[in-house]
Amino acid sequence: MSTAVAEGKTWNGGNEPLKASYGKMMMWFFIVSDALTFxxxxxxxxxxxxxxxxxxxxxxxxxxxxxxxxxxxxPMYYVAFMTFVLIMSSVTMVLAVDAGHHxxxxxxxxxxxxxxxGGIVFVGSQAWExxxxxxxxxxxxxxxxxxxxxxxxxxxxxxxQIFKRIxxxxxxxxxxxxxxxxxxxxxxxxxVGESALPxxxxxxxxxxxxxxxxxLVRTHYIDEESGEKIILSRDHSLxxxxxxxxxxxxxxxxxxxxxxxxxFADFFFFITGFxxxxxxxxxxxxMIIFFNVVLGTYERRKSYEMVEKVGLYWHFVDLxxxxxxxxxxxx
Amino acid sequence: xxxxxxxxxxxxxxxxKSNIQKIWGVLIFLTIITAIEVALGIYKPGWAMSPxxxxxxxxxxxxxxxIFLSPIIYMKFLNLIFIVLTIVKAYYITWDFxxxxxxxxxxxxxxxxxxxxxxxxxxxxxxxxxxxxxGVYENGFVKxxx
Numbered sequence: 505m506s507t508a509v510a511e512g513k514t515w516n517g518g519n520e521p522l523k524a525s526y527g528k529m530m531m532w533f534f535i536v537s538d539a540l541t542f543x544x545x546x547x548x549x550x551x552x553x554x555x556x557x558x559x560x561x562x563x564x565x566x567x568x569x570x571x572x573x574x575x576x577x578x579p580m581y582y583v584a585f586m587t588f589v590l591i592m593s594s595v596t597m598v599l600a601v602d603a604g605h606h607x608x609x610x611x612x613x614x615x616x617x618x619x620x621x622g623g624i625v626f627v628g629s630q631a632w633e634x635x636x637x638x639x640x641x642x643x644x645x646x647x648x649x650x651x652x653x654x655x656x657x658x659x660x661x662x663x664x665q666i667f668k669r670i671x672x673x674x675x676x677x678x679x680x681x682x683x684x685x686x687x688x689x690x691x692x693x694x695x696v697g698e699s700a701l702p703x704x705x706x707x708x709x710x711x712x713x714x715x716x717x718x719x720l721v722r723t724h725y726i727d728e729e730s731g732e733k734i735i736l737s738r739d740h741s742l743x744x745x746x747x748x749x750x751x752x753x754x755x756x757x758x759x760x761x762x763x764x765x766x767x768f769a770d771f772f773f774f775i776t777g778f779x780x781x782x783x784x785x786x787x788x789x790x791m792i793i794f795f796n797v798v799l800g801t802y803e804r805r806k807s808y809e810m811v812e813k814v815g816l817y818w819h820f821v822d823l824x825x826x827x828x829x830x831x832x833x834x835x
Numbered sequence: 836x837x838x839x840x841x842x843x844x845x846x847x848x849x850x851x852k853s854n855i856q857k858i859w860g861v862l863i864f865l866t867i868i869t870a871i872e873v874a875l876g877i878y879k880p881g882w883a884m885s886p887x888x889x890x891x892x893x894x895x896x897x898x899x900x901x902i903f904l905s906p907i908i909y910m911k912f913l914n915l916i917f918i919v920l921t922i923v924k925a926y927y928i929t930w931d932f933x934x935x936x937x938x939x940x941x942x943x944x945x946x947x948x949x950x951x952x953x954x955x956x957x958x959x960x961x962x963x964x965x966x967x968x969x970g971v972y973e974n975g976f977v978k979x980x981x
Contacts, residue, residue, distance in 0.1 A: 520836050521939075522938070522939050522941055522942040522945075523938075523939050523942075524928050524938060524939070524942055529942070532942065532945075532946050533946075533948070536946055536950050537951055538930075539950050539954070540950065540953055540954070540957075543953075543954045543957055543958070544957060546957050547954075547961040548961060549961070550961060550965065551957065551961040551962065551964060551965035552921065552965065553965070554962055554965030554966045554968075554969055555968045555972075556969070557966075557969050558973075564876070564877075573849060579876075579877060580873055580876050581873070584869060584870075584873045587869055588866065588869065588895045591862065591865055591866070591869070592862075593860045594928065594932055595858060595859075595932075597932075598858045598931075598932050599855065599858060601934075602855055602858070604891050626860065636881055686887045701926060731884065761946045812934075815933075816933055819929075819932045819933045820933070822928060822932075823925055823929065824930050826921055826924050826925055827925070829921075830872075830917050830918065830921040834872060834876045834878070834914075834917045835917055835918070
């Protein structure tokens with residue numbers, strides 16, 4: 505008899521073995537699958553990085569800018585700020601959930617508002633970060649084999665010889681009688697045009713290099729012992745640009761990357777872009793919930809569980825950023 | 836509706852009086868960890884710039900040992916610190932912000948074990964293969980990008 509009773513209880517429905525509502529559980533399952541998507545992207549990044557382990561850009565040298573501080577070398581401070589903004593908006597989100605448990609509408613409203621604000625600041629910061637990365641800083645020459653040649657000179661600093669990067673613009677000698685102009689569609693027979701030409705061609709860079717005795721080439725290969733990029737001698741610098749130089753590149757896009765392997769830029773755009781898209785959808789979801797809170801939908805429902813569900817998603821976005829931060833900027 | 840929260844973190848050594856206090860406590864903890872990461876990333880202390888162990892030499896067992904201990908054999912100690920700290924951060928975000936601490940054991944395991952198992956598998960396959968291809972470039976005569 506006891507089994508019959510137990511069976512009736514077990515199989516008649518209405519059981520909640522996980523003691524979580526359907527919505528919350530489904531949010532967790534979505535998060536698991538989304539976490540797998542992100543880890544696949546990050547693992548693919550790791551794959552490509554291991555493949556080109558001796559030629560991968562050093563993140564500290566790529567992301568060195570801070571808004572309103574021009575010419576200051578500030579590696580990682582900005583991205584640390586972004587991380588803090590996102591963690592902070594996670595905190596306001598938990599506070600909103602907690603206030604929801606106490607059915608405190610006023611507090612939920614304030615905290616949801618702050619969460620949305622944090623999300624917007626984060627997405628804006630990411631746009632700024634992309635902008636600086638796309639515009640680039642020093643410029644470089646890409647070789648026929650797809651390698652990157654950067655430029656710089658040795659300077660004395662605190663009694664030590666330090667290699668300081670020089671922008672190509674500062675030494676290249678522009679040819680006043682340049683023949684090559686961009687082919688515009690208005691001159692083309694069948695409306696054929698081409699994208700903008702690079703600011704310099706390689707012979708102009710070479711001429712500048714020959715004229716400036718102090719400038720040396722830095723390759724994108726990493727010296728295994730010192731962990732720094734290999735710098736060529738003066739003769740080899742001239743030879744490298746003369747024999748192999750093909751294209752002047754500045755900044756990064758999906759085809760070229762002045763900092764090193766183009767794959768680095770591709771993965772950066774793809775992974776931070778996909779994460780940024782998650783933040784954007786999170787902001788929109790949070791806004792919808794915010795307006796529902798203001799309108800009193802959950803007040804009438806006597807349950808703020810929707811805040812909790814959207815909160816799970818928001819924390820997940822934060823969680824992913826913690827990993828993106830580590831693998832793109834630190835490791 | 837009762838919402839029970841477990842208020843102790845660090846295996847019960849730190850106890851908070853209310854859920855809100857716990858949230859701020861966890862925030863402080865996460866901020867400290869991020870600050871440590873950033874500081875280490877900027878200064879790159881010399882003692883952390885090489886792996887803890889040199890690879891085993893020899894036959895099959897040595898290779899197997901190298902694979903199992905790869906985080907301390909092939910990875911710079913600094914990077915290992917970064918990854919461990921990241922996982923610590925992830926733990927506290929999930930456990931305290933996402934309230935995993937208050938969920939049932941079954942839900943916790945469903946989410947965490949599935950994720951951890953599949954992610955470990957993925958990482959192993961891809962990184963192993965990436966390292967192999969790098970070896971082909973370096974030691975073989977293949978110049979073509981594949």
